[in-house]
Amino acid sequence: MTTILPECDIPIPQRQPHIVCHEPGNMILPMCNIQTVPGDMTERGCTFAGCRGVVGGPVKDAIQLVHGPIGCAYYTWGTRRNLSDVKLHRKYCFSTDLTEESVIYGGAKKLLNSIIEAHELFPEGKAVFVYSTCVVGLIGDDTDAICKQAQEKIGIPVVPFHCEGFRGVSQSLGHHIANRTLFEKVVGTEEPETTTPYDMCIIGEFNIDGDAWIVKPLFERMGVRVLSVFTGNASYHDIPPMHRAKLNIVQCQRSSTYIAKMIQDKYNIPYINVSLFGMKQTADALRDVGKFFHLEENAEKVIAEELAKYQPMIDHYRKKLEGKKCFIYQGAPRAWHWIDPMRELGIEAILTATTFGHKDDYEKIMEKAKPGHICIDNPNALEIEEYLVKLKPDFFIGGLKEKYLTYKLGIPFINGHSYEEGPYAGFEGFVNFAKDIDVAVNSPVWKFINLPLEVK
Ligand code: SF4
Secondary structure (H helix, E strand, O other): OOEOOOHHHOOOHHHHHHEEEOEOOEOOOOOOOOOOOOOOOEOOOOHHHHHHHHHHOOOOOEEEEEEOOHHHHHOOOOOOOEOOOOOOOOOOOEEOOOOHHHHHHOOHHHHHHHHHHHHHHOOOOOEEEEEEOHHHHHHOOOHHHHHHHHHHHHOOOEEEEOOOHHHOOOOHHHHHHHHHHHHHHOOOOOOOOOOOOOEEEEEEEOOEOOHHHHHHHHHHHHOOEEEEEEEOOOOHHHOHHHHHOOEEEEOOOOOOHHHHHHHHHHHOOOEEEOOOOOHHHHHHHHHHHHHHHOOHHHHHHHHHHHHHHHHHHHHHHHHHHOOOEEEEEEOOHHHHHOHHHHHHOOOEEEEEEEOOOOHHHHHHHHHHOOOOOEEEEOOEHHHHHHHHHHHOOOEEEEOHHHHHHHHHOOOOEEEOOOOOOOOOOHHHHHHHHHHHHHHHHOOHHHHHOOOOOOOO
């Protein structure tokens, strides 16, 4: 049997095709990217969450205005640690605060006034991003027309994102909408001051806990000019010149390949997929870029310098972590980005789950998985609990929603979304990652806990 059903799902057998046990030579993928099964308490985010929370939100000098009831905006305030070097970013949450009255009479006036008010209060904002949530889709505000009107009044770009939460089955559609909107409305609207033969964009890098600040200099040391990072620590004005890059590299291939493909199709700029987690994958990324720009020697020099500095630390942590087993539960790409780096630390992932993975994410997981590896699409908290209790991993990598569940079960936890003490990308970041796993797994606190692990 390649599909299995945990006991907690007996009342909802429709979950069965979403949970797969890997058998060599018989690759069956979990059913994915479809509506959540009725009765299942999903942990997924909505389309708006993907658009605002993942792709648009990190743009550091845009006023991020949520057009909808205040409840939608609640979780946009500083929940993802996309760091930036400007004060406006992540400090404020803007919302039109739609109420029953707006549902009856429309929210157009409120939106126009909110854009003008936010701009007056924060004139340092270089653009206004307006995100429509479910209610706006239902009452049918003409946000395009209002944003155009507002743009003429305040004199800076006002960009509407049609990312109503109900539009997609998960946050994944929100990524796509954000990519398409920024490509259609922003990319190509400004030229860079200068161009060089070595201009590149790093796409799908959101500067979680400073990842971009670690990886960007690696490429710059090779002689590459990073024209834009999409969208970690990005200024609004970093996005328009993306059409002048010579190459794009794509790190988060679930949330951002869309814009790389659109740029390739329209401007004939190629892109390559990379992973910037782990020593080998990061070195491979530098080599691929070096090959493209004919900077192979420079790439090897940077890799040699980094390995000389950081490989001994990785070797140190490997000795402490060898033989451990983990669960990986991430949005999607990190689930497969981290399988090989774990092996560099002597750790095997025995279960991998994603919230919004697509077929290609699960193919990549299964290509890397060992026999018996369990793969779950869109797990709920009960499934996670049951597998934690039954399989007893040495640690769990997930998001804050699962942190206290794992602690209650006496299992070490790593925050893979916003990190513990990141950054985690690049060579140096991988040392932070290894250190955090060591701190979590080898903490003496676990010796004082003796919980009977059983499912009721
Ligand atoms: S599903 Fe709709 S109402 Fe709920 S947070 Fe998302 S946009 Fe707001």
